[in-house]
Amino acid sequence: MTETISTKIWHEDPEPDNPFAARTCYCSGFDVYGDLLGRISWMQYLWLLIRLEPPSTQQVRMLEALAVGIANPGPREPSVHAAMSAGAGGSTRASALMAALAVGAGNLGGARDVFAAMQSWAACGTDLEAWRERLRNPPVEERTDVWPDFEHSPGFDPNGATCPTPVRQLLNCLTALDEGPVLGWLGTSREALESEAEAPLAFSGVAAAALHALGFTPEQGEMLYLLLRLPGAAAHALEQEMNWAKFPFFGTGLTLTDDPGPTPPSTVP
Amino acid sequence: MTTAKGPDLLAQYEDNWITAMGATFPGQGRTVLRGKDVLNDLGHRRWMEYLVYAAIGRESPELARLIEGLWTLGSSYPDPRLWNNRVAALAGSARSTVTLALAAGTAVSEATLYGLRTSKGAIDFLHRADRKLKAGQSLADVVQGELRKYRAIYGFGRPIVRGDERITPVLQLAKALGYENGHYVQLALKIHDYLKSSRYKYQINMSAIAAALMADHGFSPDDFHRLACLSFVGGMLPCYIDAHDKPEGGFFPLRTSRIDYRGAPERRWGEA
Numbered sequence: 001m002t003e004t005i006s007t008k009i010w011h012e013d014p015e016p017d018n019p020f021a022a023r024t025c026y027c028s029g030f031d032v033y034g035d036l037l038g039r040i041s042w043m044q045y046l047w048l049l050i051r052l053e054p055p056s057t058q059q060v061r062m063l064e065a066l067a068v069g070i071a072n073p074g075p076r077e078p079s080v081h082a083a084m085s086a087g088a089g090g091s092t093r094a095s096a097l098m099a100a101l102a103v104g105a106g107n108l109g110g111a112r113d114v115f116a117a118m119q120s121w122a123a124c125g126t127d128l129e130a131w132r133e134r135l136r137n138p139p140v141e142e143r144t145d146v147w148p149d150f151e152h153s154p155g156f157d158p159n160g161a162t163c164p165t166p167v168r169q170l171l172n173c174l175t176a177l178d179e180g181p182v183l184g185w186l187g188t189s190r191e192a193l194e195s196e197a198e199a200p201l202a203f204s205g206v207a208a209a210a211l212h213a214l215g216f217t218p219e220q221g222e223m224l225y226l227l228l229r230l231p232g233a234a235a236h237a238l239e240q241e242m243n244w245a246k247f248p249f250f251g252t253g254l255t256l257t258d259d260p261g262p263t264p265p266s267t268v269p
Numbered sequence: 270m271t272t273a274k275g276p277d278l279l280a281q282y283e284d285n286w287i288t289a290m291g292a293t294f295p296g297q298g299r300t301v302l303r304g305k306d307v308l309n310d311l312g313h314r315r316w317m318e319y320l321v322y323a324a325i326g327r328e329s330p331e332l333a334r335l336i337e338g339l340w341t342l343g344s345s346y347p348d349p350r351l352w353n354n355r356v357a358a359l360a361g362s363a364r365s366t367v368t369l370a371l372a373a374g375t376a377v378s379e380a381t382l383y384g385l386r387t388s389k390g391a392i393d394f395l396h397r398a399d400r401k402l403k404a405g406q407s408l409a410d411v412v413q414g415e416l417r418k419y420r421a422i423y424g425f426g427r428p429i430v431r432g433d434e435r436i437t438p439v440l441q442l443a444k445a446l447g448y449e450n451g452h453y454v455q456l457a458l459k460i461h462d463y464l465k466s467s468r469y470k471y472q473i474n475m476s477a478i479a480a481a482l483m484a485d486h487g488f489s490p491d492d493f494h495r496l497a498c499l500s501f502v503g504g505m506l507p508c509y510i511d512a513h514d515k516p517e518g519g520f521f522p523l524r525t526s527r528i529d530y531r532g533a534p535e536r537r538w539g540e541a
Contacts, residue, residue, distance in 0.1 A: 004529035011530030019524040029533035036538055052532060094369050102376070143419070144393040144490045146379045146386050161275050199275075253284040256292040258304040265309045 008052060028052040043067060050220050059214055062177040066210045069170040070203060070225065072232025079104030083233035087240035088247040100233030101226055107150050109157065109204050111225040117155030117208030118218035126185040128192060135196040153197035155205025163190065163200040170203065174210045182213035291323075324495045325488070331446055332486060336496060338442040339482070343435050343475040344384075345503030349512065349520065353378045357505035361512030362520035374505040375498065383476075384501070389494045390423025392480035395453050396490070398460065408463055416469065424457070424477025425464055433474040443482055451485030454478070 012022035025032045028048055036045065043064045047055040055063070073080055082103040086096035104110045124130035135153050152158035171190070175183040186193075186201075186209045194200050204225070211221035240247055273281055293300040300307040302319075303326050311319050317333040349358035353374045360370030378384040394415065401411045415422050427433055443449040457480070461473035483493045512520045 002527065004527050005523070006529045006531060008530075008532035011528050011532070012525040014525040019526065020522055022525055026530075026535060029536040030538055031535070039538060054538065092366060092369060094365070095372070098369070098372060098376075142397070143423075144389060146389055146494065159275055159279050250284060250286070253286055254292050255285070255287045256289070256301060257287060258289045259292075259301055260304055260306060262297070262299060263306040263309045 009049065046224075050216070050224070058177065058179055062174060062210065062214060065173050065177055066170075066207060067228045069166075069173070070207055070229050072235065073104075073203070073229060074232065075236050077109075079110065079229060080233050080236050083237040084240040084247065087237035088242070088244045090242050090244075093234075093237065096237035097230055097233060100230060100237075104229055104233070105226060107148060107154075108152070109202055111222045111229075112147055113154050113202070113204040114208045114211065114225040115218045115222035116150060117205055118212050118216075118221045120154060121182070121208060121212035122218065126181055126189075128189055131189070131193055132196050135193070152199060155202060155208050156194065156197040156199035157202040158199050160200040160202065163194065167201055167203055167206055171201070171206045171209075174206065174213075178210070178213050180213050182209055320499075321496065325492050335442070335446050335448060335482060338446075339439065339479045339497075340500040340503060342438050342442065343479055344497070344500040347504045347507040349508040351383075351504070352380065353384060353501055354505050354508040358508040358512040358520050361509040362515070362518060364513070364517050367506070367509055367513075370509040371502050371505050375501060378498075378501045385494060385497060387423045387474075387476040388480060388497050389490045391476040392484050392488070392493045393490045394423050395456060395477070395480055395484050399453070399456060402456075408459060412460060412463055412467075422460075422464075422471065424480055425460065425473055426469075426471035427474045431470070432472050435475045436473060436478055439475065439478050439482075448482055448485060451482065453481040453484035457481035 009028060011026050013024040015021045015023040024034065027036070027045075030036050030048070036048075040048075041060065041064075043060050044055060047060065047063060075081065075084060079100040082099035083096040086092075086099045105112060107113055107116070120131070120134055124134055138150065138153070171183065171187055175187050178184065186206070190201055207225055208221060211224060216224065289304070291300070291302040298308070302311055302323060305311050305322075311322065314322075315330070315333060317337045318328070318330055321333050321336060322328055347354070349355055356377050357370040357374040360366075360373065380386055398411045398415075401414075402408065406414075412422065440449055440454075443454065448454070457473060457477045461477075464471040464473075479497070480493060483496065488496070
């Protein structure tokens with residue numbers, strides 16, 4: 001029996017002269033090149049791919065606002081820094097984005113932060129007491145995993161002081177677009193949550209709330225956060241290409257505490 | 270430096286990385302790793318000895334030989350149908366670079382059904398099982414409890430096939446190096462015997478035997494994870510090369526009829 005790829009997302013009709021080339025491509029039943037192309041936005045298509053149903057106008061506006069809000073974390077942020085490190089040395093462009101994905105995947109402000117925060121939303125909803133309890137006593141997995149353990153409350157910035165202005169601006173913008181109670185509740189409960197987490201709300205926390213409000217699962221949210229933060233990494237990596245002489249090396253920033261000093265050459269065995 | 274929090278902590282680390290791990294001194298022609306000179310000392314050793322020293326700070330040619338053997342016997346199968354190897358082969362077929370192929374394939378190796386999550390999970394299970402046994406639980410209770418809670422035990426059972434042909438040669442290698450009678454190896458084999466004769470019919474796989482050998486060296490799950498993270502590249506490289514050397518796009522091409530669509534019927538945008 002011929003092995004096949006089972007999918008609810010995509011199917012194709014072949015060109016008459018080539019069974020390996022598609023004549024028509026359907027995404028969740030819609031003819032991509034005959035119907036969708038030129039009629040829907042990239043954000044509508046992204047939604048359709050993940051959710052398999054068209055979004056409402058309001059849902060697209062909210063997802064698009066989030067996408068703009070997180071598209072470029074800026075050149076100081078670790079995932080973009082990683083992409084620029086690829087660019088500065090003249091590495092492949094794919095490696096720049098792979099670097100951004102690898103670093104931007106992590107627990108600290110990365111996609112794993114969003115995943116964990118979305119799990120909190122799924123568990124606590126808009127119940128402040130449930131949030132307080134979860135922040136005080138986060139779930140502990142008996143089994144170890146490839147991901148490091150969390151060292152902070154997901155969605156909050158352990159290295160922050162107060163909630164930065166752009167984070168609050170993104171939260172306010174999304175609150176205005178949210179047809180449900182989630183973002184508004186986060187706005188009014190933010191300080192109480194920050195007090196319990198002993199850290200200010202982070203971009204990852206706002207993104208997690210918005211993605212939860214839009215009905216995405218934590219898995220879908222993790223993937224979207226990885227994807228939607230790549231534009232800034234791409235732009236900054238391109239800008240730094242072969243710009244190594246003007247890119248920080250932290251030349252005097254490293255202190256080695258166990259330097260043996262010059263040693264005599266050993267005999268090569 | 271650890272009492273500060275927030276921006277104060279970041280300010281302490283600004284342009285200030287204090288480390289005992291390593292550094293290079295370009296003007297002096299020197300490089301240091303964990304207190305040892307790379308060019309005049311570590312650089313003359315085998316690469317695996319260097320890697321083990323880099324990962325855990327332990328100098329041991331025997332341990333390096335064991336890990337080398339585990340990589341060669343256990344995680345370097347050059348079959349492009351295996352999911353991580355397939356990524357490397359697809360990269361070769363699509364004419365991407367060898368490093369992108371191996372980097373992506375290595376990242377993919379942190380999988381749940383095989384690879385690094387099972388390896389780390391296996392050493393974690395052996396540690397937890399050992400603690401429970403020492404606390405007085407029976408082997409049957411420990412194993413059944415794990416299966417009830419997680420429906421599977423990392424390191425035991427295998428997708429696609431039942432047995433694991435790597436166990437015998439790995440145990441032979443362990444015996445040659447004097448590691449076959451360690452506490453965790455014996456525990457892993459006891460669990461294997463129990464499961465094999467139970468209704469579950471699971472058998473020990475490569476992850477558990479490698480995990481047991483590493484646990485017998487006193488390694489934590491994180492140690493094992495770090496020591497194993499590059500262990501699949503020996504199998505990926507030939508898969509990349511083979512696909513690269515064949516016609517572009519020639520690696521298992523799929524015709525449109527190979528898509529088994531189970532989704533929404535044909536419809537038009539804007540029409541409910």
